[in-house]
Amino acid sequence: MPENADIPAPAEPVIKKTRGRISIIWFVPIISALVALTLVVRHLSSEGPTLHVFFQTAEGLEAGKTEVKFKDVPIGTVSSIVVSDDLTHVIVAIGLKRSAQAFARENTRFWVVRPRIGASGISGIGTLLSGAYIEADPGKSDQEQTEFTGLEVPPPITSESHGSQFTLYSRDLASLDLGSPVYYRRLRVGEVVSYELDKNGQGVTIGIFVNTPNDRLVTPSSRFWNASGIDFSVGADGLKVNTQSLASIAAGGVAFVTPSWAPNGQVPATAGSRFELLKDEKSALERPSGDPLYVWMQFDRSLRGLSINAPVEFVGVEIGRVVSVTVDYDAVTAHFPISVGAVVYPERIGHLFQGEKTADPDELARRFGDLMSKMVAHGLRAQARSGSLITGQLYIAIDFVPHARRLAFDGTKRPLQIPTAPGTLDDLQAQLSSIATKIDNIPFESLGVRLDKGLGELDTALDRFNTKLLPESEQTLAEARKVFGAATDALSADSPLQSDVRQTLDELNRSARSLRALTDYLSRHPESLLRGVPPDPSPEVQKPAPPTDTSKPKP
């Protein structure tokens, strides 16, 4: 067909046109490929190394889901969990994010965060709902590492915590535990981070961590003591209850302080220094006592109440403590004296022994022996005294006893034996017993009999008094009353006696008046005594009357 021949001619340009458009439409897959490639690249770049961590158990862990976090920021995901070939542990593969590559270092630690109740409180409550996750703490080493052994318990010190670690050694762990607080002046400054039994089993080494900036408070002279729980102590100085804080009652704790008397008290101790963990605050705050010296004493009395560790005081100052109380048998006298062994620190006696730290123990013992022999000659004796009447605790007092008998003392004997004297309590007892004896000697029986007899006599006397004396006295009294009644009658206003008396007094009055007239007359006429009264006394008498009359008419 001719038309058929025509068709290719116009068709040709059409095909060309489509060829031209090919390049444009192919941009679509190219762009999509680029997008996909970017995604892949981004994914690959965010993919970090894969780590393998060994754990005892995979409890709470889930492959593909459990996250690995640092400061609560996800840094990776658990990609698989398999049991090791020897079936002893699980191997957790962790796909780290690219940004978290720093965790693929030596010393990086991994642990599973689960709900925990420990000495330092409750942690990981959030994981109750969300499930466990793995926490990581980056190591500071430059060495790369991809295989780790996971921790079964969270480490107390992470790379975030700044401070110093110190080592304490102690006879036992007491009530300390991981996370137990470390106190400085009752302020929490750190915690117990590790503990382990010494290789020979003779003690415990405890690691503590003190946070910055308080770690500089630990100095070479710092004293550490166990501030665990409540410290009840009944000693010669009475009952003592001591505790650091409420939390330490439950969780235990360590306290430390640098005594004010300590040398180089300002220089911080180097991290990792070793310290002794002392029993209690008291022993921690004591001055260093120097070398101990063993002495012993023999007492003839019961030492009930004398316990091990009871103080040994020298003129009131504690210089040591009792280490043993044993019963001996003295075959010669056939009785049981009690031997008390004690450790004393001569350095505490004073500067006499101080500064002799370098001197060897023999020298120290010799000096102490010399001092003792001098003092014993002056009456120094050991006594068991009662420290507290309530608890009945005894302590050993080395003191001067008045009127002490002289005795032989060997200051060179080792161990030194300090002569003893009966204590104050012994004296008291002796006095009490002598009083008791005296009381005992009083003849209470005969006294009683006599007293009884005397009382009987008293009774009969009283009886007589009642039956005889009493009625008579009553009669006498009645009579007396009668006499008094008569007297009263006689003295009453209308009694004849009264009127008689009045009359008599009138008569007396009258006679007195006449007597006065007589004396008056006599004084005027004394001759009348001799001549008698003149015969007409009346005109004489009337005579003086006229003047009175004449005077009368005048007015």
Next chain:
Amino acid sequence: MSTIARAAEIGYLSCRVCGLVCERANAEGRGCPRCGTELRQRKPASIARAWALLTAGLIFYVPANVLPVMHTQALGDTNGGEDSTIMSGVIEFWQNGSWDIATLIFIASIVIPSTKFIILGLLLIVSRAGGGARLTRDIRLYRLLEIIGYWSMLDVLVVGLVTAVVQFRGVSEAEPRVGILFFGLVVVLTMLATLSFDPRLLWDRRKRA
């Protein structure tokens, strides 16, 4: 084989929209006198476009399946919730006993796109090679391609619905993730590829063969 004359052979072409038959000589490249659509004998660069779009879709199909399509967070899930890809969602539904939903999602998001890729790829190869021997089968496959195309967006729809409905802050949350975008792009690209493909190419070269 076929004795029926084709429009192209006798110098005619039809409008792809209204079906108006025009003379090819003066109609090619011009607007349809009835509806104004550009008249072409065949869709221009059909196979190349289809290939390009199909390839793009295929490329995007990978991130659509690998990247999470949805993020769900339930109460107390402090691990930051859970990202689920299409396949992990299917597995989760299956494990939770909802095998029916699992099957549905599996078919909608795995089977259907894969089928589309395979069928379209097959048809493109066949048409480039001058048409296969089994025209009827190829035509049926093309029909199937058009039918299943409608259902491709099911997955996108599920994610859209869930994220819209499940929004209880703190208790239960669902958010779409970038994977669903790629999945949507896959669906769109495959549909465009299907549209670009001109089924008439299937028999265009048959005569010569």
